[in-house]
Amino acid sequence: MTNYSIGGHNANVGYGSVGKEGVVLDLSALNEIIVFEEEGVVSVGPGATWEAVYTELEKHRLTVAxxxxxxxxxxxxxxxxxMSHFTTRWGSVADNLINVELVTADSKIVIASAGENDDLFRALKGGGANFVYNGNDAAKILDATVRVQEAM
Ligand SMILES: Cc1cc2nc3c(=O)[nH]c(=O)nc-3n(C[C@H](O)[C@H](O)[C@H](O)COP(=O)(O)OP(=O)(O)OC[C@H]3O[C@@H](n4cnc5c(N)ncnc54)[C@H](O)[C@@H]3O)c2cc1C
Structure with a gap:
């Protein structure tokens, strides 16, 4: 099997949704990619990188946002x-999500989709890692983003 780099964009202490002390799970082995060509759907393990996804889809002359x-x-x-190269045409990557299989904090395996656990599904589609941001904080978050940009 081809080895792809493993994603994960900041393994330093204090990043990756972990504080100074915590556990980081390496999900890189959960990298299965199954193409359902007729349905136009691909099932992707959370540990895959986009390189692996594109490489697999290319074999079927398909791609994905x-x-x-x-x-x-x-x-x-x-x-x-x-944000994908196709965002102006197909929306955000999360807009193209059909369903998610996940493990909840109380260790249940559930499906989140438009028809099942839809509140969870909405949160997963761009809610941020661990849904860190509260909607009520939107103004403060945007203000902080502007200040960071201006300081650069
Ligand atoms: C070089 C570079 C290019 C980029 N290009 C783009 C781009 O084109 N478009 C774009 O939108 N963004 C882009 N980004 C930003 C990128 O989307 C974020 O850095 C993203 O968080 C990376 O996800 P990851 O799974 O690789 O990283 P990780 O560090 O593994 O995860 C990031 C966060 O998500 C959480 N997380 C990851 N997987 C799971 C999971 N399965 N379950 C629960 N929590 C999880 C982690 O806890 C962590 O807090 C880019 C970043 C870099 C460094």
Missing amino acids: GGRVSDVGVGGLILGGG
Whole structure:
């Protein structure tokens, strides 16, 4: 099997949704990619990178709205909403999500989709890692973003 780089964009202490002490799970082995050609759907493990997804889809002369840099991971990009090369045509990467299989904090495996656990589904589509941001904080977050940009 081809080895792709493993995504994961900041393994330093204090990043990756972990504080100074915490556990980081390496999901890179959860990288299965199954193409349902007739349905026009691809099932992707959260540990895959977009490079692996594009390479597999290319064999079927297909592609998908995904990350614009090959070593970005599927999980983090979709949780952040995701800007793809096709965003002006197909919306954010998360807009193209059909359903998600996930493990909840109380260790249940559930499906989140438009018809099942739809509140969870909405949160997963761009809610950020661990849904860190509260909608009520939107003004403060935008203000902080502007200040960071202006300081650069
Ligand atoms: C070189 C580069 C190019 C980029 N290009 C783009 C781009 O074109 N479009 C775009 O939208 N963004 C882009 N980004 C931003 C990128 O989407 C984020 O950095 C994203 O968080 C990376 O996800 P990851 O899974 O690789 O990283 P990770 O560090 O593994 O994850 C990021 C966060 O998501 C959480 N997370 C990841 N997977 C899961 C999961 N399965 N379950 C629960 N939590 C999870 C992690 O806890 C962590 O907090 C780019 C970043 C870089 C460094």
